[in-house]
Amino acid sequence: MFSVHLATILIIGTGINPARNLRATIIYNKDHAWDDYISSTHIPFFFLFFFPIVYL
Known part of the structure; x- marks a missing residue:
């Protein structure tokens, strides 16, 4: 999770904070807010x- 957090800072300029996004x-x-929420919380885990x- 830490490495994904660091990688997303360099790519999109933000960190991972699902609590802030959910609120x-x-x-x-x-609808587009929920789409953004899903992309900001699920995509980092996908890449992880x-x-x-x-x-490999």
């Missing part, structure tokens, strides 16, 4: 498991 998404409550498999 804003619930308050805003629009996908890249080691590709590397």
Whole structure:
């Protein structure tokens, strides 16, 4: 998780903080906000498991 956090800072300029994203998404409550929430919380975990498999 720490390495994914560091990698996303360099790529997209933000860190991983699902609690902050969830609070804003619930308050805003629009479809594209939920899409952004899912992409910001699930994609880092996907890469966390996908890249080691590709590397091997």
